[in-house]
Amino acid sequence: MDISDIKTIEHDVIVLGAGGAGLRAAIECSMHGLSTGLVCKSLLGKAHTVMAEGGVAAALGNVDSRDNWKVHFRDTMRGGKFLNNWRMAELHAKEAPDRVRELEEWGAVFDRTKTGLINQRNFGGHRYPRLAHVGDRTGLEIIRTLQDHGIHQGIDVYMECTGLDLLKDGDRISGMVAMWRETGEFVIFKSKAVILATGGGGKAWKITSNSWEYTGDGYGMAYEAGAELMDMEFTQFHPTGMVWPPSVRGTLVTEGVRGEGGILVNSEGKRFMFDNIPDRFAPETADTEDETARWLEGDKEARRPPELLTRDVVARAIRKEVKAGRGSPHGGAFLDIASRRSAEDIQKKLPSMYHQFKVLAELDITEEPMEVGPTLHYFMGGVRVDSDSQMTCVPGLFAAGECAAGVHGANRLGGNSLSDLLVCGKLAGEGAVKYLESNKDEINLDENRAREIIRAATDILNRESGENPYLIHEDLQETMQSNVGIVRDDELLTLGISGIDKLWNKFKNVKADGASQFNPGWHQAIALRNLLITSEAVAKAARLRQESRGAHTRVDYEGERDEWLKVNVVIKKSPDGTMSVEKVERGSPDPELERIANLSIEELEEEVQREAGQP
Amino acid sequence: MSLRNFQIYRGDGTVGEMKSYQLEIEKGMVVLDVIHRIQAEQAGDLAVRWNCKAGKCGSCSVEINGKPKLSCMTRMNEYAEDETISIRPLKAFPIMRDLVADVSWNYEQNKRITPFKPDPSSKNESGDYVMMQEDIDRVQEFRKCIECYLCQNVCHVLRDHERKDAFVGPRFMIRLAGLEMHPLDMQDRIPDVKNSYGSGMCNITRCCTDVCPEHIQITDNGIIPMKERVVDRYYDPVMKLIGLIFRRK
Numbered sequence: 114m115d116i117s118d119i120k121t122i123e124h125d126v127i128v129l130g131a132g133g134a135g136l137r138a139a140i141e142c143s144m145h146g147l148s149t150g151l152v153c154k155s156l157l158g159k160a161h162t163v164m165a166e167g168g169v170a171a172a173l174g175n176v177d178s179r180d181n182w183k184v185h186f187r188d189t190m191r192g193g194k195f196l197n198n199w200r201m202a203e204l205h206a207k208e209a210p211d212r213v214r215e216l217e218e219w220g221a222v223f224d225r226t227k228t229g230l231i232n233q234r235n236f237g238g239h240r241y242p243r244l245a246h247v248g249d250r251t252g253l254e255i256i257r258t259l260q261d262h263g264i265h266q267g268i269d270v271y272m273e274c275t276g277l278d279l280l281k282d283g284d285r286i287s288g289m290v291a292m293w294r295e296t297g298e299f300v301i302f303k304s305k306a307v308i309l310a311t312g313g314g315g316k317a318w319k320i321t322s323n324s325w326e327y328t329g330d331g332y333g334m335a336y337e338a339g340a341e342l343m344d345m346e347f348t349q350f351h352p353t354g355m356v357w358p359p360s361v362r363g364t365l366v367t368e369g370v371r372g373e374g375g376i377l378v379n380s381e382g383k384r385f386m387f388d389n390i391p392d393r394f395a396p397e398t399a400d401t402e403d404e405t406a407r408w409l410e411g412d413k414e415a416r417r418p419p420e421l422l423t424r425d426v427v428a429r430a431i432r433k434e435v436k437a438g439r440g441s442p443h444g445g446a447f448l449d450i451a452s453r454r455s456a457e458d459i460q461k462k463l464p465s466m467y468h469q470f471k472v473l474a475e476l477d478i479t480e481e482p483m484e485v486g487p488t489l490h491y492f493m494g495g496v497r498v499d500s501d502s503q504m505t506c507v508p509g510l511f512a513a514g515e516c517a518a519g520v521h522g523a524n525r526l527g528g529n530s531l532s533d534l535l536v537c538g539k540l541a542g543e544g545a546v547k548y549l550e551s552n553k554d555e556i557n558l559d560e561n562r563a564r565e566i567i568r569a570a571t572d573i574l575n576r577e578s579g580e581n582p583y584l585i586h587e588d589l590q591e592t593m594q595s596n597v598g599i600v601r602d603d604e605l606l607t608l609g610i611s612g613i614d615k616l617w618n619k620f621k622n623v624k625a626d627g628a629s630q631f632n633p634g635w636h637q638a639i640a641l642r643n644l645l646i647t648s649e650a651v652a653k654a655a656r657l658r659q660e661s662r663g664a665h666t667r668v669d670y671e672g673e674r675d676e677w678l679k680v681n682v683v684i685k686k687s688p689d690g691t692m693s694v695e696k697v698e699r700g701s702p703d704p705e706l707e708r709i710a711n712l713s714i715e716e717l718e719e720e721v722q723r724e725a726g727q728p
Numbered sequence: 729m730s731l732r733n734f735q736i737y738r739g740d741g742t743v744g745e746m747k748s749y750q751l752e753i754e755k756g757m758v759v760l761d762v763i764h765r766i767q768a769e770q771a772g773d774l775a776v777r778w779n780c781k782a783g784k785c786g787s788c789s790v791e792i793n794g795k796p797k798l799s800c801m802t803r804m805n806e807y808a809e810d811e812t813i814s815i816r817p818l819k820a821f822p823i824m825r826d827l828v829a830d831v832s833w834n835y836e837q838n839k840r841i842t843p844f845k846p847d848p849s850s851k852n853e854s855g856d857y858v859m860m861q862e863d864i865d866r867v868q869e870f871r872k873c874i875e876c877y878l879c880q881n882v883c884h885v886l887r888d889h890e891r892k893d894a895f896v897g898p899r900f901m902i903r904l905a906g907l908e909m910h911p912l913d914m915q916d917r918i919p920d921v922k923n924s925y926g927s928g929m930c931n932i933t934r935c936c937t938d939v940c941p942e943h944i945q946i947t948d949n950g951i952i953p954m955k956e957r958v959v960d961r962y963y964d965p966v967m968k969l970i971g972l973i974f975r976r977k
Contacts, residue, residue: 155777155787156777156787156831156835157835158785159779159785159787160779161779163779163780163784163785163874164780164785175856214856217846217857217912218846219844220843220844220846220907220910220913222859222864222871222910224861224868225861225864227861228858229858229859229860229861230856230858231856247868247871248868250784252784253784253874254871257871257873261838261843261844262843262844264835264838264839265839270835272835295824295825295828324778324779324780324781324785325779326779358755358756359755359756360754360757360761361756361758361781364781364782365782465783465784469782469783472783472801473756473758473801475803581772583767583768583772625772625773626772626773627772627773628773630740630775630825631824631826632772632773632775633767633773633776634767634772634773635773
């Protein structure tokens with residue numbers, strides 16, 4: 114094959130992925146005059162961000178003026194069980210308000226308070242109403258705003274184009290090989306910087322809120338290019354996915370339902386979250402029905418209902434009820450908003466949930482409770498990056514959003530993903546700008562490597578016979594669902610790892626039928642490599658971490674262990690091609706940040722008020 | 729469980745045919761599930777676009793028994809058990825392959841629209857924009873649009889008369905309405921609404937409103953007010969007179 118037959122497109126920077134993080138990064142790059150190419154697997158505006166429902170967390174203080182970046186930071190660290198990268202959590206909390214205001218500057222229309230400011234709602238783990246939102250379609254508002262702003266910035270958008278692998282010139286990045294999904298033709302993007310914004314890898318599980326796009330492409334590509342993955346064991350199971358009918362099992366039910374007062378009950382009608390309040394959160398959580406009722410009416414003295422505990426806690430509690438035989442008919446728990454809010458309120462505040470249940474489950478949520486259960490939702494871990502520049506250990510390679518690790522530690526708070534996208538997307542853009550300023554010399558394309566990448570893809574079509582990609586994927590989903598789920602132990606994880614190993618062998622002989630044009634079987638087969646790297650990384654990191662922290666629960670190692678707070682699990686490809694899984698010391702936190710995170714909420718509120726000049 | 733018959737378009741823009749498939753249907757399935765099942769079991773290379781599978785992204789638009797719909801939100805129990813279900817790509821746009829249509833024309837239209845520009849004087853002393861909820865309700869209705877292009881697909885101007893050169897279509901009429909009615913925006917797009925985006929082409933048959941999965945009142949709340957603003961500007965005799973007087977001065 115002659116590589117000169119393949120079209121080469123040159124840009125200063127290539128952004129892979131056009132969700133919130135990718136779009137925000139691309140906007141930043143082009144604002145600074147970089148020639149920017151934005152490559153995405155789907156049509157523009159269809160990325161996962163569009164599905165985000167509840168809101169974007171930012172300490173604007175519009176609804177409760179006591180809010181401040183320090184409280185948002187403290188909430189984020191506590192939610193992440195202190196495994197978050199301290200500096201990233203700080204940047205995130207400090208910059209989120211400006212990123213939200215900037216969206217308004219670009220045309221976003223958030224719901225308003227009575228005085229005409231951006232309204233904010235309650236969400237799990239957030240001390241105050243903090244989530245700027247638009248009903249329950251906040252992600253749509255954000256992606257459309259970024260999209261409509263971005264298209265006038267001179268960004269070149271390459272839609273329905275799959276990134277295959279990265280190219281390097283020596284140690285540093287020199288571009289990427291990709292494939293047009295429509296024609297099956299290959300293309301080489303030549304660029305000194307690549308920003309990965311490819312989201313997570315939820316499609317490795319059977320029950321997930323993620324779409325086909327979430328195949329861990331960024332993880333696989335970064336890993337193959339020599340970058341490191343971190344915290345991969347922390348996979349968030351969102352407590353409330355649909356459980357019925359089977360075809361929509363896993364589809365997200367927004368935490369906004371609980372933010373608006375929705376309660377969880379078991380088949381005996383018991384509000385079981387009262388029995389599941391962890392000690393760390395007990396002083397800040399209501400312990401009677403009466404107190405939660407006062408909270409719902411807006412009493413600022415009342416503590417938050419236990420349904421709004423962090424996602425890891427709620428997901429485990431639901432699982433426990435189901436295991437104990439107190440689940441709903443289809444194996445979940447009941448989520449009831451109908452008895453808490455008027456039908457009119459529900460339709461106004463949660464329109465897409467109303468519509469989703471009405472159409473897909475033939476259930477009216479203003480009259481009946483929903484059935485919900487845990488669904489794989491989000492990767493806290495990901496590509497290991499520098500906190501300020503978002504650059505990996507590979508010069509010129511950046512990552513942002515769900516694809517990167519650090520902000521969320523062991524568990525992410527709802528609403529902190531949309532803010533992460535905006536804050537870290539911008540940081541990655543700035544990082545790329547700075548990198549290009551100090552790397553002006555020419556780069557060369559590694560044609561041999563490009564040829565290898567293309568051959569790996571075409572072999573799948575050219576094989577006489579082989580394994581069905583859909584079946585390998587199904588097997589992988591079964592393996593991850595049964596062995597690398599919410600509750601883990603050494604035996605299960607070892608079983609999972611050997612299952613993944615067998616699938617690696619099958620993958621070597623995967624075969625897709627048909628031609629190269631818009632061939633979903635072929636696309637699935639190509640995505641399998643990234644899914645397998647992602648799955649192997651999650652399972653191996655989970656087996657190494659012998660404690661239970663946040664979203665990672667080990668029945669054989671219960672509770673958080675101090676020695677494990679000191680390390681991250683870091684994964685990279687060894688020179689011999691095997692996966693290296695190691696503990697890496699985290700270093701000591703900035704003393705001021707550590708102080709803020711460890712203050713009691715009363716002490717911190719007093720400090721914030723004092724600083725604001727109030728008695 | 730019941731065995732059902734399907735006819736699915738296979739081919740590209742030039743050569744193609746309706747092919748027959750049979751599938752066992754389980755309770756609760758939507759049409760997109762059927763397509764996926766056929767893809768996995770019978771036709772590994774059947775091309776279809778989809779993402780969220782919950783009616784939020786607008787990717788899986790097709791024509792089911794002639795009606796433009798989101799396949800992820802169309803339940804199988806809407807159809808009689810003995811009914812053969814036909815699934816085709818959107819008709820108003822070129823076929824790429826199987827059920828996937830080339831909707832790139834829509835992205836070109838969006839790029840033509842003058843972007844949002846806020847009025848800095850709408851900020852309060854703390855630097856926050858102030859907008860009242862009642863003033864943004866109508867804009868938020870248009871911003872519910874998920875860009876499924878079902879409205880574009882049924883618009884007579886685009887579908888039957890193929891006048892994509894003359895009219896941006898309902899999707900972009902409500903995008904324009906959303907910008908024109910945005911309390912902070914200070915651009916004037918009315919001359920373009922008339923001359924360049926072709927508001928006069930729409931003859932208000934409301935087909936677009938009928939197919940909108942977000943139930944946006946495209947015609948009544950979006951297109952008609954835009955047409956009225958054009959009329960007020962260009963065809964109102966009183967305004968015309970005032971215009972003439974001022975010109976004489």
